[in-house]
Amino acid sequence: xxxxxxxxxxxxxxxxxxxxxxxxxxxxxxxxxxxxxxxxxxxxxxxxxxxxxxxxxxxxxxxxxxxxxxxxxxxxxxxxxxxxxxxxxxxxxxxxxxxxxxxxxxxxxxxxxxxxxxxxxxxxxxxxxxxxxxxxxxxxxxxxxxxxxxxxxxxxxxxxxxxxxxxxxxxxxxxxxxxxxxxxxxxxxxxxxxxxxxxxxxxxxxxxxxxxxxxxxxxxxxxxxxxxxxxxxxxxxxxxxxxxxxxxxxxxxxxxxxxxxxxxxxxxxxxxxxxxxxxxxxxxxxxxxxxxxxxxxxxxxxxxxxxxxxxxxxxxxxxxxxxxxxxxxxxxxxxxxxxxxxxxxxxxxxxxxxxxxxxxxxxxxxxxxxxxxxxxxxxxxxxxxxxxxxxxxxxxxxxxxxxxxxxxxxxxxxxxxxxxxxxxxxxxxxxx
Amino acid sequence: xxxxxxxxxxxxxxxxxxxxxxxxxxxxxxxxxxxxxxxxxxxxxxxxxxxxxxxxxxxxxxxxxxxxxxxxxxxxxxxxxxxxxxxxxxxxxxxxxxxxxxxxxxxxxxxxxxxxxxxxxxxxxxxxxxxxxxxxxxxxxxxxxxxxxxxxx
Numbered sequence: 001x002x003x004x005x006x007x008x009x010x011x012x013x014x015x016x017x018x019x020x021x022x023x024x025x026x027x028x029x030x031x032x033x034x035x036x037x038x039x040x041x042x043x044x045x046x047x048x049x050x051x052x053x054x055x056x057x058x059x060x061x062x063x064x065x066x067x068x069x070x071x072x073x074x075x076x077x078x079x080x081x082x083x084x085x086x087x088x089x090x091x092x093x094x095x096x097x098x099x100x101x102x103x104x105x106x107x108x109x110x111x112x113x114x115x116x117x118x119x120x121x122x123x124x125x126x127x128x129x130x131x132x133x134x135x136x137x138x139x140x141x142x143x144x145x146x147x148x149x150x151x152x153x154x155x156x157x158x159x160x161x162x163x164x165x166x167x168x169x170x171x172x173x174x175x176x177x178x179x180x181x182x183x184x185x186x187x188x189x190x191x192x193x194x195x196x197x198x199x200x201x202x203x204x205x206x207x208x209x210x211x212x213x214x215x216x217x218x219x220x221x222x223x224x225x226x227x228x229x230x231x232x233x234x235x236x237x238x239x240x241x242x243x244x245x246x247x248x249x250x251x252x253x254x255x256x257x258x259x260x261x262x263x264x265x266x267x268x269x270x271x272x273x274x275x276x277x278x279x280x281x282x283x284x285x286x287x288x289x290x291x292x293x294x295x296x297x298x299x300x301x302x303x304x305x306x307x308x309x310x311x312x313x314x315x316x317x318x319x320x321x322x323x324x325x326x327x328x329x330x331x332x333x334x335x336x337x338x339x340x341x342x343x344x345x346x347x348x349x350x351x352x353x354x355x356x357x358x359x360x361x362x363x364x365x366x367x368x369x370x371x372x373x374x375x376x377x378x379x380x381x382x383x384x385x386x387x388x389x390x391x392x393x394x395x396x397x398x399x400x401x402x403x404x405x406x407x408x409x410x411x412x413x414x415x416x417x418x419x420x421x422x423x424x425x426x427x428x429x430x431x432x
Numbered sequence: 433x434x435x436x437x438x439x440x441x442x443x444x445x446x447x448x449x450x451x452x453x454x455x456x457x458x459x460x461x462x463x464x465x466x467x468x469x470x471x472x473x474x475x476x477x478x479x480x481x482x483x484x485x486x487x488x489x490x491x492x493x494x495x496x497x498x499x500x501x502x503x504x505x506x507x508x509x510x511x512x513x514x515x516x517x518x519x520x521x522x523x524x525x526x527x528x529x530x531x532x533x534x535x536x537x538x539x540x541x542x543x544x545x546x547x548x549x550x551x552x553x554x555x556x557x558x559x560x561x562x563x564x565x566x567x568x569x570x571x572x573x574x575x576x577x578x579x580x581x582x583x584x585x
Contacts, residue, residue, distance in 0.1 A: 039544060039548060041537065041540045041541070042540050042543070043543065043544075101485050102485050102488045102489070102542075102543070103488055103489060103492045103539070103543070104488070104543040219545070219546075220545050221545045221546050222481075222545070222546045222547075223481065223545035223546045223549070224481065225480070225481035225482070276544065276545060298546075308547065308548065309544070309545055309546035309547050309548040310546060310547060311479045311546065311547035312479065
């Protein structure tokens, strides 16, 4: 009888844990609906387990064709299109040094691993070149190897910069190069102790004089202690010549991709917000980044919404917190950002940004797992996000998970890194 | 003949003392739940995150070994022939089961992040599981003493 009671108790717990979402809430755009905080006894976790593409491809809007231009990669993350149209892909998996400190880490780690590829990160940058202009690369080389979980990529003034999980490395580059000469030179070390959020997103300023690097927090919400959050949840501005750095913005929990808005040379980032306040808290966001701005983490979210899980509280910091510009939805895990330039992909896709959404793991109803288009006008978002590339989920299984996105102005296409099927997808208008 | 002297009770183990392994298993919740309570109180006082991490592991250890102790208790209750022995083991089983359930809820509570990992609910559950585990240990280990009294009569 006792055991039956335990069994009943356990199933009641499981039900209580399944915090269901309210589909009527609009969690995108400048004014997202924010429900009340809901800390369930068990944080809901549900990840889409992998399934193969079996010759199929993600789905793009009518008039676009989707092709796999590189397969068999080793965990592709971010993509950079060089001035000559060559494509660089950073491949790696970091964060292995984050210690298991609680029983929960063991369980959450296992659940997250179910949604990941079994391939080991390549710790390299691969170069893809389309020599005959048919949109299909016919040359593939290892541009740089022996890296340490490379993620962010930037090009500036004859140099390629790679953001490893612990440092920015510079590789001298000449037009047409397919392989870096030498191991590269370390420009600056990046905070890497624990590296709970290990990805170091990077972009170069419009004039090429500065690099911006995103350094994610060392925890969800301070559960590793606030001492280890020194220099975390920040965006650094790094002088490209000297390697000197300063904190450009702070309180950004996990800035996972950055890009310069071509309309006004402003720095924009996508950021992943905190977990375990409910399936519809807190929305991940896309925002312009203000010099010296504080965006709330860990004390508050979306402006002045206080997070009770931080102790001691800091009301002054809460008051100072900037509300982000544009919500993308809760737990979508935005990991890619790219503005189009010139006339973009034409039609509805002439002015705006693409955002890659890796997909949720801690809400019951899956969110993200797609690439969305955010239309811009006058340098600001001008409408709701629209699905651009979908079909990553089929029958509850993930066939792929989008990470970095890159607008290719040379080839007139969008490139999408997929770190589950280890593919780079190319989405281009069908030529009439 | 025994039947000729109804006032004298037979000297035989009406209630067995705990099997040594059962006693060792029961020692885990008895020691670890109170330890978790102490580290919870320390966390609430200091906000040093390591104390709530300690609590989470202590509770997990209490649940793991306490689960086996509970299973053992349930089996000896079910297998007991004497009503008194069954009742006695039943009390231990119920106390252990309640301690275990409180501990399970507390393990979930401690899986929350940061300051939310303990809170009033965490401390209350720690107090509950501590009292219940100590009570289970007390009653469980009383059985051997009862037997000694019976034997010495």
